[in-house]
Amino acid sequence: MATTVGPQVTEHGGGVWGIRVPIPDNPLGHTLVHVLDTDRGPVLIDTGWDDPASWDELSGGLAALGTSVADVHGVVITHHHPDHHGLSERVREESGAWIAMHAADAAVVRRTREAEPGTWLDYLAHKLSAVGAPDEHTAPLRAARASGRLRTLPGLSSALPDREIVPGELLDLAGRRLRGIWTPGHTPGHVCLHLEEEHPAQLPGHGRLFSGDHLLPGITPHIGLYEDPDDATVTDPLGDYLDSLERIGRLGVAEVLPAHQHAFTDAGGRVRELLDHHEERLTGLLGLLATPLTPWQLAVRMEWNRPWEQIPYGSRNIAVSEAEAHLRRLVKLGRAEAVPGTEPVAYRAV
Numbered sequence: 001m002a003t004t005v006g007p008q009v010t011e012h013g014g015g016v017w018g019i020r021v022p023i024p025d026n027p028l029g030h031t032l033v034h035v036l037d038t039d040r041g042p043v044l045i046d047t048g049w050d051d052p053a054s055w056d057e058l059s060g061g062l063a064a065l066g067t068s069v070a071d072v073h074g075v076v077i078t079h080h081h082p083d084h085h086g087l088s089e090r091v092r093e094e095s096g097a098w099i100a101m102h103a104a105d106a107a108v109v110r111r112t113r114e115a116e117p118g119t120w121l122d123y124l125a126h127k128l129s130a131v132g133a134p135d136e137h138t139a140p141l142r143a144a145r146a147s148g149r150l151r152t153l154p155g156l157s158s159a160l161p162d163r164e165i166v167p168g169e170l171l172d173l174a175g176r177r178l179r180g181i182w183t184p185g186h187t188p189g190h191v192c193l194h195l196e197e198e199h200p201a202q203l204p205g206h207g208r209l210f211s212g213d214h215l216l217p218g219i220t221p222h223i224g225l226y227e228d229p230d231d232a233t234v235t236d237p238l239g240d241y242l243d244s245l246e247r248i249g250r251l252g253v254a255e256v257l258p259a260h261q262h263a264f265t266d267a268g269g270r271v272r273e274l275l276d277h278h279e280e281r282l283t284g285l286l287g288l289l290a291t292p293l294t295p296w297q298l299a300v301r302m303e304w305n306r307p308w309e310q311i312p313y314g315s316r317n318i319a320v321s322e323a324e325a326h327l328r329r330l331v332k333l334g335r336a337e338a339v340p341g342t343e344p345v346a347y348r349a350v
Contacts (some may be wrong), residue, residue, distance in 0.1 A: 002263060006064040008057055012257060013200030015176075016208070019061030021048030023083045031083045032259050033058060034210055035065065036195075039174035041073035044097075045193060045210050046259055050086035058087060069094045076171065076178070078212025078259060079190040080105040080158060089159035100171065101161035102182060105189030109158045111228065121145040123229040124317065131320060132294030132344040140313065165191050177207075183214045183248060185241025186221040190214055192248060205254030209267065214241075215248055215256055217264040220274060224321030225328075238329040242278060245271050282335070285326055292339045292346035299323035 002018075003011045010018040015037035020030040034045040042062070048054045062068050072095040077085050080101065088099050101109070112120075125141040165171065167182035177196040184190055193210040213221040226235050249271035256267050264270070288301050299320045300308050311319060327347050330336035339346045 006061070009061045009064050010263075012208075012255075012263065014197065016195070016257070017061075017065055018257065018263070019058060021054045021058050021061075021087075022051070023049045024051050024053065026083070028083070028260050030260075032257070032261075033061070034257055035062070036173070036176060036178070038073060038176050041071050042067050043074040043076060043173060043176075044072055044091065045076045046078055046084040046212070047075060047087035047091050049083045050090070055087060055090065058091075071095065072097045074163075074173070075099045076165070076193060077101040077105070077161065078192070078210065078214075079187040080108050081187065081213070082158070084212065084259060085109075085158050089157075092159060098162040099159055100163040100165050102165045102167070102180070102189030102191050104184070105187055106161050106164065108188065108228075109160060111230075113157060113160070115229075118145050119229060123227075128296075128317065128320065130344055131324065132296035132346075133320070134296075137313075137316070167191070181209075181248065181251070183212075183241075183244035185223055185237055185244050186213045188226045188235075188237075188240075190244075194251060194253065199254040203254040203265065205265075206252045208255045208257055209248070209251065209253040211248070211256050211258045211267075213259055214244065215267060215270060215274075216258045217256075217261050217270065219261065220277060222318060222322060223325050224318060225324050227321075234328065236325075236328050236332050238278065238325045239332060242275060245274055282326060282330060282333075285330065286335060286349040289330075289336055289347055289349040292342065292348040294342075294344045294346050295324045295327055296320055296344075298327065298347070 005011050008020045017035040019033045021033045022030045031046060031048045033048050036043045048058055059069055069091055072091055074097050075088050075091055091097055092099055121141050121144055125138045128138050165180040167180055171178045179194045179196055181192045181194055183192045190212060192212060192214050195208045197207050223238050223241050226237055249268045253267050255263055255265050257263050288298060302323060304311060304319060335350055336347050337350050339348055
């Protein structure tokens with residue numbers, strides 16, 4: 001089904017290629033940037049991390065295909081995270097390409113660009129304190145706020161898109177049928193992209209799916225809270241993700257082309273595995289919540305890929321956000337509740 005064009009490039013047939021674009025200092029290793037040939041020129045699905053080595057690999061991968069960044073006609077972004085959207089502005093500057101993104105993630109990009117630099121650190125420090133983080137954990141955030149180091153964080157000046165990916169509609173790609181499927185969960189505006197064309201190797205199923213981070217063959221994406229300092233709406237990202245998984249499972253695609261790891265078949269089987277995984281995890285958390293716990297205390301006790309003591313500082317913040325997302329799901333399902341009068345708020349199984 002796939003052939004290697006060069007060390008970083010894989011041909012998937014039918015005018016589709018994948019380029020391995022490295023993510024610096026990240027265990028994921030690389031983002032798979034997909035190239036889709038159209039009658040108006042190549043279109044990229046995601047662009048990779050904004051880093052000189054990543055740019056070189058993206059440029060080199062396109063050169064191996066007999067094209068260049070300057071020839072890129074458009075950029076379709078699955079979601080706003082910097083390992084997917086980081087190089088989009090530079091691609092647009094070099095080529096004049098348009099950039100398309102779902103409105104919900106475009107709003108995140110716009111909000112981040114317009115925010116006063118210290119807003120995010122203030123919000124995060126307050127939020128972590130509210131969920132039970134100890135003072136020694138929030139102290140570095142306050143120190144960073146005082147020193148102005150926020151400006152060095154990735155994603156603060158991400159490219160604003162020119163076009164909107166409208167769920168259920170075909171994108172305007174000459175000679176191709178690519179439909180946007182809204183799959184919130186990993187981010188509020190994450191999209192998968194359904195290539196509604198016969199599989200080039202005649203595999204059974206309905207076309208191919210560029211799945212971004214929504215559906216990966218061997219890992220589960222992070223599902224945390226949708227962060228918006230100005231919005232007090234109680235969202236349910238894990239519920240959104242599980243609903244989105246079921247929607248993708250019903251497509252019956254022949255092959256999945258994810259943004260990490262490798263292409264795979266049997267999307268329906270992988271969806272079932274992930275649904276089962278999250279149900280098992282929710283059930284396990286109920287056991288922990290036999291004793292009331294704050295979200296921080298729950299995160300410390302949850303099972304991660306390493307002991308809590310070995311989890312880096314920034315990853316602990318991500319872990320707490322994931323614990324909160326699971327708590328919200330349990331509360332919405334009526335399987336857990338907040339304990340009245342607790343500060344920070346603790347939760348218990350019902």
